Amino acid sequence: MARDYYRTNPRRIRLVDEFDRTYRPKEALHWSIQDSFPSYLLRHAFISCQSEQLNLCRFLIADTSRLIQQQSKRTGSLQLYRGMKLPSKLVDSFETHTGKIMCACGFFTCTKSRTAALELASSPGYRTDLSSVLFKIDCDVSVKLAEMSTEDRSPIVIFDVGTTFRIICVNRATISIIKMKAVPDQGKKLVQDYKNNHKGETIQTMLEQLLAPQKLSLSPPSKPIQPSSSSVQPLDSKPMISDDELQAENHIKNGKIDLAIAAYQRISPVSASIFVRIGHLYADKKGDYDNALNCYIQALKIQEERGEDTVDIITRIGMMHHERREFHLALQYHTRALKLCESLVPSNQASIATNLIGISNAHRARQELSEALDYAKRALAIRESMVPINEVSIASSLATLANIYHDLGNASQARQVGMRAFTMFDRCLPANSPELAALLNNLGAIELSLGAIPQARQYFEQSLQIYREILPSEHPYLVKLENNLQCVTQMQQQAENNSKI
Numbered sequence: 001m002a003r004d005y006y007r008t009n010p011r012r013i014r015l016v017d018e019f020d021r022t023y024r025p026k027e028a029l030h031w032s033i034q035d036s037f038p039s040y041l042l043r044h045a046f047i048s049c050q051s052e053q054l055n056l057c058r059f060l061i062a063d064t065s066r067l068i069q070q071q072s073k074r075t076g077s078l079q080l081y082r083g084m085k086l087p088s089k090l091v092d093s094f095e096t097h098t099g100k101i102m103c104a105c106g107f108f109t110c111t112k113s114r115t116a117a118l119e120l121a122s123s124p125g126y127r128t129d130l131s132s133v134l135f136k137i138d139c140d141v142s143v144k145l146a147e148m149s150t151e152d153r154s155p156i157v158i159f160d161v162g163t164t165f166r167i168i169c170v171n172r173a174t175i176s177i178i179k180m181k182a183v184p185d186q187g188k189k190l191v192q193d194y195k196n197n198h199k200g201e202t203i204q205t206m207l208e209q210l211l212a213p214q215k216l217s218l219s220p221p222s223k224p225i226q227p228s229s230s231s232v233q234p235l236d237s238k239p240m241i242s243d244d245e246l247q248a249e250n251h252i253k254n255g256k257i258d259l260a261i262a263a264y265q266r267i268s269p270v271s272a273s274i275f276v277r278i279g280h281l282y283a284d285k286k287g288d289y290d291n292a293l294n295c296y297i298q299a300l301k302i303q304e305e306r307g308e309d310t311v312d313i314i315t316r317i318g319m320m321h322h323e324r325r326e327f328h329l330a331l332q333y334h335t336r337a338l339k340l341c342e343s344l345v346p347s348n349q350a351s352i353a354t355n356l357i358g359i360s361n362a363h364r365a366r367q368e369l370s371e372a373l374d375y376a377k378r379a380l381a382i383r384e385s386m387v388p389i390n391e392v393s394i395a396s397s398l399a400t401l402a403n404i405y406h407d408l409g410n411a412s413q414a415r416q417v418g419m420r421a422f423t424m425f426d427r428c429l430p431a432n433s434p435e436l437a438a439l440l441n442n443l444g445a446i447e448l449s450l451g452a453i454p455q456a457r458q459y460f461e462q463s464l465q466i467y468r469e470i471l472p473s474e475h476p477y478l479v480k481l482e483n484n485l486q487c488v489t490q491m492q493q494q495a496e497n498n499s500k501i
Contacts, residue, residue, distance in 0.1 A: 118175065245263070
């Protein structure tokens with residue numbers, strides 16, 4: 001079944017083969033949580049509640065649960081955290097069901113590190129309908145959970161399948177805090193009560209009854225129906241999307257950007273998140289910064305009317321003004337976003353660093369290099385201090401610093417810092433990433449100023465190759481890079497001719 005489903009995905013097929021060849025019950029935690037297969041399949045089985053998929057994953061569920069039961073030996077209580085993005089409507093649902101009991105979907109994972117959870121909650125996102133949420137979960141010794149170490153982040157704490165939680169309170173803010181308490185015994189009692197009330201029925205029959213849609217009443221009830229205390233809301237549920245939105249996503253996958261934009265534009269009413277997606281396509285896929293800016297401004301108006309967090313969209317507007325070479329406006333919007341970020345409690349360090357880089361780039365474009373250097377160093381210091389470490393963001397700061405050192409005439413320092421950025425990008429990003437392409441172009445300019453013409457040409461060619469893979473032929477980045485390559489080729493030919501004289 002898995003091989004047939006992933007038949008067009010060689011990487012997943014390799015994972016399926018590895019799982020089939022090496023799986024041992026003692027490694028169930030690793031396979032259930034960390035790898036894309038079979039964890040995605042397991043998660044889908046829990047969400048869909050399809051008996052065929054649940055039966056297929058039954059051995060993995062049992063092995064994982066058994067390991068959690070065996071490892072769950074604690075002498076005291078503890079508090080765990082989970083940071084994530086949730087649809088605003090789902091956060092509303094949590095608030096509505098304060099005091100009620102809910103069940104996570106599958107094996108719910110958390111961390112002991114509040115800092116790591118906050119970093120995940122505050123990470124930038126392109127969907128404006130998602131809210132940053134920090135779960136704070138109190139657990140006593142009766143709660144079954146296991147801890148699993150990871151290489152690149154704080155240890156993961158895994159709750160046993162079916163663990164229930166009582167929603168204590170919801171504090172709405174830029175990062176909303178949902179406080180819960182694990183109450184597995186109360187959850188078991190609810191399940192037992194349900195089974196006692198449905199004696200003689202099979203598990204499959206009860207499952208079908210629970211999942212069956214409610215019949216609509218032709219007349220309104222005499223009084224509002226109160227939600228049951230056993231109402232279950234999976235944390236991984238997603239909002240329904242329209243047919244036009246699905247079409248747009250399919251067009252994007254197939255590289256048909258204009259059709260994707262047209263599909264998004266058919267959606268009515270247009271939400272802020274849709275404007276952001278259209279703007280993203282105009283900016284990143286077409287290099288049309290005028291239309292992108294218009295979309296982001298429309299999104300900002302909607303968010304301001306609804307009283308939503310506007311930091312991300314103001315940051316995007318600043319970036320578009322920079323691309324349009326309106327550097328005074330870029331500086332204005334990034335400064336505005338920075339002040340908003342710094343006023344938040346807790347502050348969003350990732351957004352602060354992003355806007356410090358935006359301010360640095362604006363100062364650099366205005367030839368205010370000392371100010372540019374100061375802001376770039378501040379951004380780098382923040383990103384290097386963040387936990388967990390994000391090498392891509394650190395490398396982006398280093399790339400910005402390399403450009404400034406180059407403008408200051410310190411090409412050797414620029415090369416050194418730029419190569420540090422290249423090493424990180426090369427390790428963390430795919431070979432055709434736009435960030436890597438931009439850095440290669442800048443390294444080419446640095447090498448050119450050092451007189452290393454062959455090396456400069458190599459960097460320009462590598463950058464151009466990446467951009468040709470990911471950008472349409474009319475994109476302005478391609479035009480600039482082709483001009484750079486043409487100039488360096490002429491310089492190389494001139495140098496070769498001079499050497500023959």
